[in-house]
Amino acid sequence: xxxxxxxxxxxxATDPALPRRIAHLDMDxxxxxxxxxxxxxxxxLPVVIGGGRRRLDEALREEYAETPLAExxxxxxxxxxxxxxxxxxxxxxxxxxxxxxxxxMGMMKAARLCPQAILLPVDFDQYRQFSxxxxxxxxxxxxxxxxxxxxxxxxxxxxxxxxxxxxGRVLARLIQKSIFDATGLTCxxxxxxxxxxxxxxxxxxxxxxxxxxxxxDLQALIWPLACRKINGVGPKADEKLKARGIHxxxxxxxxxxxxxxxxxxxxHGAWLHDAAWGRDDRPVVTESEPVSMSRETTFDRDxxxxxxxxxxxxxxxxxxxxxxxxxQRKGYVGKTIGVKLRYDDFRIVTRDQTLEAWxxxxxxxxxxxxxxxxxxxxxxxxxxxxxxxxxLVKTAEMxxxxxxxxxxxxxxxxxxPDLKVQSLSLF
DNA sequence: TCTGGGGTCCTTTTCCTT
DNA sequence: TCTGAAGGAAAAGGACCC
Numbered sequence: 001x002x003x004x005x006x007x008x009x010x011x012x013a014t015d016p017a018l019p020r021r022i023a024h025l026d027m028d029x030x031x032x033x034x035x036x037x038x039x040x041x042x043x044x045l046p047v048v049i050g051g052g053r054r055r056l057d058e059a060l061r062e063e064y065a066e067t068p069l070a071e072x073x074x075x076x077x078x079x080x081x082x083x084x085x086x087x088x089x090x091x092x093x094x095x096x097x098x099x100x101x102x103x104x105m106g107m108m109k110a111a112r113l114c115p116q117a118i119l120l121p122v123d124f125d126q127y128r129q130f131s132x133x134x135x136x137x138x139x140x141x142x143x144x145x146x147x148x149x150x151x152x153x154x155x156x157x158x159x160x161x162x163x164x165x166x167x168g169r170v171l172a173r174l175i176q177k178s179i180f181d182a183t184g185l186t187c188x189x190x191x192x193x194x195x196x197x198x199x200x201x202x203x204x205x206x207x208x209x210x211x212x213x214x215x216x217d218l219q220a221l222i223w224p225l226a227c228r229k230i231n232g233v234g235p236k237a238d239e240k241l242k243a244r245g246i247h248x249x250x251x252x253x254x255x256x257x258x259x260x261x262x263x264x265x266x267x268h269g270a271w272l273h274d275a276a277w278g279r280d281d282r283p284v285v286t287e288s289e290p291v292s293m294s295r296e297t298t299f300d301r302d303x304x305x306x307x308x309x310x311x312x313x314x315x316x317x318x319x320x321x322x323x324x325x326x327x328q329r330k331g332y333v334g335k336t337i338g339v340k341l342r343y344d345d346f347r348i349v350t351r352d353q354t355l356e357a358w359x360x361x362x363x364x365x366x367x368x369x370x371x372x373x374x375x376x377x378x379x380x381x382x383x384x385x386x387x388x389x390x391x392l393v394k395t396a397e398m399x400x401x402x403x404x405x406x407x408x409x410x411x412x413x414x415x416x417p418d419l420k421v422q423s424l425s426l427f
Numbered sequence: 428t429c430t431g432g433g434g435t436c437c438t439t440t441t442c443c444t445t
Numbered sequence: 446t447c448t449g450a451a452g453g454a455a456a457a458g459g460a461c462c463c
Contacts, residue, residue: 050431088431108428122431149434149463234461267437296432336455346430350457386432 021157021168022284023142024198025175027134027187028207030151032093034130035120037184038069039077046096046117048080050089051107074118081115083107085300090122127151134179134187141175146284154195156284167191167212176210196280197222199231218278223250230275237272240264252276289392290332294340295322296386302344305378312385316373317366319387324362327389333358333398334389337368341376342384351375354391358398365389 027033031049036042064072089110092101099114110117131150139145142163144156155175157163163171168191179187186208190201197213200222204211213221227249228238244263246252252260253276261269274280297319303312327333337359338352351372359365369387 086428086430088429090431104430106429109430112428124432152463232461236460265438291435292433294433298431338456348458352456354455384431 018158018164020193021163021191022193022195022198023155023157023168023172023175023189023191024195024202025138025153025155025172025187025189026202026206027151027185029091029093030130030185031091031122031127033185034127035123036093038126039072039120040070041072041074042077042093042118044095045074045093046099046101046114047093047120048089048096048101048110048114048117049091049120049122051083051085051087051119051121077118077120079115080107080111080117080119083111083119086298092117130183130185133183134185137178137182138175141178142171144284144286146286154198154284157191167214169210169212172210176208194278194280195282195284196231196275197278200225200229203229215278219250222278223248223253223276225249227252230272232271232275237264237268249276289394290330291392292334292336292388292390293323293326293330293332293392294386294388295319295326296340296384298342298384299382302381302383304381315385316369316387319385320366320369321362323387323389324360324365327360327392331395332392333360333395334392335359336390337365337372338388338390339369339372339376340384340386340388341382344381344383346383349376350388352388352390358393360389360395 032047035047035049064076085107087107089101089103089105089107091103092110096114096117099117101110101114101117127150135145135147135153138153138155142155142157142160144160146154148154157168157171160171162174165171172189172191176187176189179185188202188206188208189210190198190204190213191210192198192201192213193215201211201213204213204221226238226247227233227241228235230249233241241247241252246255252272255273257270257273259269260273263269264272297315299315305312335356335358336352336354338350340348340350342348353368353372355364355368365387
């Protein structure tokens with residue numbers, strides 16, 4: 001007798017009696033909390049994390065190479081007012097926020113608001129390590145987990161033993177405690193019938209909180225919130241909604257579905273309506289393949305294709321090598337190569353080109369990306385340059401070259417403005 | 428004095444072919 | 446031979462997220 005012969009009701013995975021319990025787990029102030037674990041002497045002080053490439057703590061590391069991190073005196077840390085250059089704040093601790101300093105703020109502005117704030121560089125390797133640890137803890141308890149970046153996950157509690165108790169609260173508590181025991185970090189959890197509501201719920205009770213939202217809580221808990229709280233409504237959509245007098249999710253829910261579809265487009269309008277009514281049937285996706293990989297960098301000063309040819313060329317080559325190394329290390333090849341530029345006026349342009357064969361080779365990427373670069377205006381100064389490889393497949397699963405689309409018409413670049421700069425053949 | 432880096436997904440435009 | 450519709454693929458841009 002095979003599983004297929006068993007009555008469906010005996011299979012817990014398909015038991016229709018179990019209500020969906022989807023959890024969204026969000027680590028509390030993740031980067032700052034990790035840094036404070038390493039440097040507990042900074043607790044209670046204004047600390048800002050950011051600054052990108054400049055490792056202001058390098059001198060500190062050298063001078064105190066023999067000292068445990070937690071014993072480095074506070075006065076030895078670099079402060080914001082000594083920072084020179086571009087960059088933004090990635091995150092700030094609560095004491096720093098009291099000075100008006102916040103995420104995405106320019107470093108120079110932050111330095112004026114709170115010059116004495118301690119400045120730590122972003123240490124992604126460190127955050128990734130902690131990320132792996134807390135996710136391992138979760139998967140041990142509840143294996144259906146969807147990765148949503150370094151500090152967030154969705155978890156499907158529905159069929160996990162104990163996942164239904166108190167609407168999911170018991171399991172959420174267990175996960176919280178296990179993560180804290182393993183890492184010293186706290187998190188907030190929202191449990192709801194779907195991802196959309198779970199995501200909103202996890203914000204209700206921060207930090208270190210749990211909240212359970214049911215379908216019948218829609219009116220009381222969700223409708224009074226600003227539309228911007230819907231995951232997927234960004235600044236643009238919010239503006240557009242506000243312009244039509246829609247500020248709260250409840251106001252959005254009150255609009256006719258047809259009107260929303262006319263105003264925001266069929267698909268987007270229908271989605272907005274569903275979201276306002278708490279409807280979302282997206283599954284928790286436990287694995288996914290990357291679609292593209294890229295490297296980009298903002299220069300210390302704006303560069304010009306002619307005046308700064310050597311510098312730009314070197315950066316460009318390095319970006320290509322980095323993407324190639326990323327692809328090779330992770331075992332992917334791609335066939336769409338592209339460049340991205342941000343001009344000094346912040347305009348962004350992209351160009352890409354699809355090859356006939358998959359590649360992860362730095363020279364091939366550099367050559368193709370160079371072709372793309374010839375199709376953009378190189379008269380303007382630029383502040384950012386990026387290289388991207390898309391249409392990825394796993395190296396091991398690379399389709400037989402013979403099976404590639406027949407006679408993939410060698411396409412001429414779509415727009416190749418006749419730029420004088422081309423004759424300089426920079427790239 | 429501004430405004431990072433690495434992604435995903437969607438829409439529109441353009442081109443090519445039938 | 447000309448024209449136009451239809452549809453796919455690629456390219457470009459934009460919104461959004463962490």
